[in-house]
Amino acid sequence: MQTETNLENGRLSVKIAGRLDTNTAPDLEAAIKLDGVNEVGFDIARLEYIASAGLRVLMSVQKKMMAVGGKMTIAGANDTVRNVFEITGLSSIFELV
Amino acid sequence: MQRIAVYLCAGVLYALLMLVIWLLGTSQAEEKTEAQLDFAIQDYRASVAGAIDTMLGYIGKSAVRELREPKAYSREHMLAIAKSLDIDEINVVNRNGTIIASNDPMCMGVEMAGDRVMDEFMRLTNGVTESVSQPFRSHARNREVRAKYLAVAFPGGNGFVQVGMNERHLSTMLPLMLGYLFKNYRFGSKGFFLCANDTTDALVLNPSRHVGEAKTLAQAGFDHAEAKQYEIIGQKDLGSTFTQTLYGEKCYCRNYHFGAHRFIPALPESEYYDARAMFVGIFGSLLFIVILGGAFITDRILSDASRLKMFYRAEDERRAKDMEIAKTIQLAALPNAMPESPYFRLHATMQAAREVGGDFFDFFAINSSHIAFLVADVSGKGITAALYMMTAKTLIKDCLIAERDPAAALTKVNAELARNNAANMFLTAWVGVLDLETGVVTYANAGHNPPLKLSKNGGAKYLPAKSGPVIAFMEGVKYVPKTISLEPGESLFLYTDGVTEALDRKNTLFGEDRLLETIDSAPVDAPRETCEIVRNAVGRFANGAPQADDITVLGIAYISRPRMFSRSFPPVQAGISDAAAWLDSLDIECLTPGLLSTLHIILDEICSNIVRHSGASGFEVDVEELENAQGVKIVFIDDGVAYDPLAHADPDTTLSAEERPIGGLGILMVKKMSDSVSYMRSHSRNFLTIVKKATKA
Numbered sequence: 001m002q003t004e005t006n007l008e009n010g011r012l013s014v015k016i017a018g019r020l021d022t023n024t025a026p027d028l029e030a031a032i033k034l035d036g037v038n039e040v041g042f043d044i045a046r047l048e049y050i051a052s053a054g055l056r057v058l059m060s061v062q063k064k065m066m067a068v069g070g071k072m073t074i075a076g077a078n079d080t081v082r083n084v085f086e087i088t089g090l091s092s093i094f095e096l097v
Numbered sequence: 098m099q100r101i102a103v104y105l106c107a108g109v110l111y112a113l114l115m116l117v118i119w120l121l122g123t124s125q126a127e128e129k130t131e132a133q134l135d136f137a138i139q140d141y142r143a144s145v146a147g148a149i150d151t152m153l154g155y156i157g158k159s160a161v162r163e164l165r166e167p168k169a170y171s172r173e174h175m176l177a178i179a180k181s182l183d184i185d186e187i188n189v190v191n192r193n194g195t196i197i198a199s200n201d202p203m204c205m206g207v208e209m210a211g212d213r214v215m216d217e218f219m220r221l222t223n224g225v226t227e228s229v230s231q232p233f234r235s236h237a238r239n240r241e242v243r244a245k246y247l248a249v250a251f252p253g254g255n256g257f258v259q260v261g262m263n264e265r266h267l268s269t270m271l272p273l274m275l276g277y278l279f280k281n282y283r284f285g286s287k288g289f290f291l292c293a294n295d296t297t298d299a300l301v302l303n304p305s306r307h308v309g310e311a312k313t314l315a316q317a318g319f320d321h322a323e324a325k326q327y328e329i330i331g332q333k334d335l336g337s338t339f340t341q342t343l344y345g346e347k348c349y350c351r352n353y354h355f356g357a358h359r360f361i362p363a364l365p366e367s368e369y370y371d372a373r374a375m376f377v378g379i380f381g382s383l384l385f386i387v388i389l390g391g392a393f394i395t396d397r398i399l400s401d402a403s404r405l406k407m408f409y410r411a412e413d414e415r416r417a418k419d420m421e422i423a424k425t426i427q428l429a430a431l432p433n434a435m436p437e438s439p440y441f442r443l444h445a446t447m448q449a450a451r452e453v454g455g456d457f458f459d460f461f462a463i464n465s466s467h468i469a470f471l472v473a474d475v476s477g478k479g480i481t482a483a484l485y486m487m488t489a490k491t492l493i494k495d496c497l498i499a500e501r502d503p504a505a506a507l508t509k510v511n512a513e514l515a516r517n518n519a520a521n522m523f524l525t526a527w528v529g530v531l532d533l534e535t536g537v538v539t540y541a542n543a544g545h546n547p548p549l550k551l552s553k554n555g556g557a558k559y560l561p562a563k564s565g566p567v568i569a570f571m572e573g574v575k576y577v578p579k580t581i582s583l584e585p586g587e588s589l590f591l592y593t594d595g596v597t598e599a600l601d602r603k604n605t606l607f608g609e610d611r612l613l614e615t616i617d618s619a620p621v622d623a624p625r626e627t628c629e630i631v632r633n634a635v636g637r638f639a640n641g642a643p644q645a646d647d648i649t650v651l652g653i654a655y656i657s658r659p660r661m662f663s664r665s666f667p668p669v670q671a672g673i674s675d676a677a678a679w680l681d682s683l684d685i686e687c688l689t690p691g692l693l694s695t696l697h698i699i700l701d702e703i704c705s706n707i708v709r710h711s712g713a714s715g716f717e718v719d720v721e722e723l724e725n726a727q728g729v730k731i732v733f734i735d736d737g738v739a740y741d742p743l744a745h746a747d748p749d750t751t752l753s754a755e756e757r758p759i760g761g762l763g764i765l766m767v768k769k770m771s772d773s774v775s776y777m778r779s780h781s782r783n784f785l786t787i788v789k790k791a792t793k794a
Contacts, residue, residue: 093753
């Protein structure tokens with residue numbers, strides 16, 4: 001998994017490529033610094049798949065954003081990832097763009 | 098029930114024997130009565146004769162005193178003396194035996210010496226003998242008259258005086274004599290005498306108990322008409338006994354005539370009954386004791402016998418039950434569902450003998466690519482053998498799963514069983530493990546019949562018969578692993594000696610040659626048919642002869658190399674990474690990128706669960722491509738705590754972001770993304786099997 005983050009005017013954009021699973025989720029978690037951030041935009045166009053360990057990271061970010069009145073968007077999910085979001089009911093919680 | 102029968106029989110026997118005793122008692126009482134009556138009459142006759150002798154002796158002595166010496170006294174003188182002495186006859190006899198004086202002139206001059214009857218009187222002339230008495234006899238000239246004669250010697254034997262008295266005359270003196278002799282005479286305990294004058298019927302002797310009660314015999318109750326029937330004319334003593342009611346009591350009587358008198362000894366019937374009662378009482382009591390004792394002993398013997406019989410019956414039932422239990426154990430221990438696999442075919446049956454023979458077979462997958470199969474035969478019969486078989490079967494399976502190698506497994510099994518072989522049992526076994534990847538069967542033989550290999554070209558052949566020792570016989574045995582290779586479509590046929598040692602009606606063995614012939618005609622890759630052909634052949638051969646031993650057959654055919662991959666990983670995060678990398682490396686036809694991603698998610702979820710929660714020492718992942726590239730089957734195996742992920746409720750996916758717990762989604766995802774998920778716990782391992790079809794995104 002590769003990540004690329006960019007903080008701009010309180011908006012953190014995160015690009016994720018590869019696989020997000022138990023192996024890589026801790027790396028993602030470490031890469032996301034939410035101090036002074038009120039919006040997170042994930043770009044997962046190059047994410048192959050996401051396992052529950054990755055979902056946990058996304059849900060944790062979502063909860064923190066809601067706590068500060070911010071927002072979180074996810075863009076570019078492939079079929080596999082979208083399927084995971086739907087199975088888990090997260091497609092109605094995450095703002096997928 | 099039996100006791101009642103015994104005592105009932107004893108009762109019947111007692112009744113029968115009592116009847117015999119009663120009859121014996123009756124005849125005994127009759128004999129006794131007759132004997133008492135006989136005795137009474139003899140006693141009476143002796144007593145009367147004695148009394149008459151005494152009386153005549155007294156009279157004779159008086160006559161001798163009167164006459165002083167033998168002289169030819171005048172007839173008048175003699176008549177006067179006879180009259181004064183109240184006798185019928187008196188003779189004076191000189192020294193030479195000549196009657197020289199008599200009251201009867203006819204007697205004068207009669208010579209006694211040399212006379213047939215009277216010569217015995219001549220003893221009186223010897224100077225010593227004082228008197229000679231003769232029994233009653235007929236009178237010398239008048240045969241009608243019976244008389245008794247007695248003679249007394251003159252002093253010095255100088256002749257003698259003979260006196261005679263006829264019976265009728267003597268009997269008139271009876272009342273006097275009898276009163277003196279028989280007043281208190283009894284015989285038996287209640288017997289008594291009656292004596293009556295023949296012409297007047299007047300009683301001259303009354304029993305002391307009944308004095309004055311009757312004056313005549315008729316008054317005493319004597320029925321003359323009745324008694325007459327028992328009289329035989331001319332007989333003094335009527336030998337037969339008859340009954341009369343005397344003094345109101347029924348008596349057994351006899352009749353004895355003496356002169357003008359009738360003498361009757363009477364024995365009351367009660368005495369007769371008493372005699373019988375005593376006889377019956379004594380012998381009845383003895384009989385009762387004997388019969389009761391006999392019944393008691395018989396009952397004891399019979400009840401002991403029936404207890405013994407019951408014991409044996411119970412023992413038989415117990416053994417039959419044992420056999421049944423043993424058979425149930427044996428049959429229950431066998432796998433009953435034959436495996437279905439595209440890579441191999443296996444079929445096995447065990448046809449139990451009437452009594453358990455101790456055969457068993459087993460088969461199971463050690464892992465996705467290794468199939469263990471075996472046949473074995475435990476020595477002995479019954480529950481012990483059945484339980485031993487269970488132990489052996491479990492032990493072999495455990496050791497095979499642990500060791501994977503049949504020889505190593507049997508070495509371990511033998512070490513275990515030989516160490517604790519209290520029952521002195523042993524077993525033979527042929528154990529093989531088929532590697533589905535290569536078709537190689539690794540096997541070990543512990544004294545078992547060699548299996549047959551069925552080849553595509555070349556028919557059936559026995560495997561080498563060389564074998565290790567039987568299991569549990571001795572410690573420290575090390576079995577040698579051997580291998581045989583099966584091409585796809587070839588098979589092995591295993592059996593127990595119940596096949597080769599099956600007997601026909603002439604006690605001929607089925608034998609190995611016949612088995613080889615039979616197998617030769619069987620299809621090479623169809624174990625079910627092969628087993629059936631062999632069993633039918635054995636059945637036809639036996640032709641109704643009883644089956645002595647279990648008949649066990651097992652066939653296994655190698656069909657194809659599975660598209661299967663298997664790998665074990667350490668229970669750490671790195672193990673999960675390795676597993677994911679291994680999954681990527683697999684050469685599986687149907688794997689599209691989408692399917693591969695789904696498999697990765699599933700792998701990640703399951704493996705992370707195992708690593709985090711199970712405490713397993715490792716985990717194994719088997720990946721197998723389904724037939725016709727329809728999809729993939731993944732089996733996750735771990736030896737951690739029992740955990741069935743399917744047993745837990747799914748998390749609620751409709752909750753809002755604030756309410757949603759983080760976690761618990763993994764299993765849900767696995768379930769939703771798979772076509773089927775199943776869980777099994779076996780041999781302390783968790784088996785989670787997931788099927789993912791290729792068509793589903």
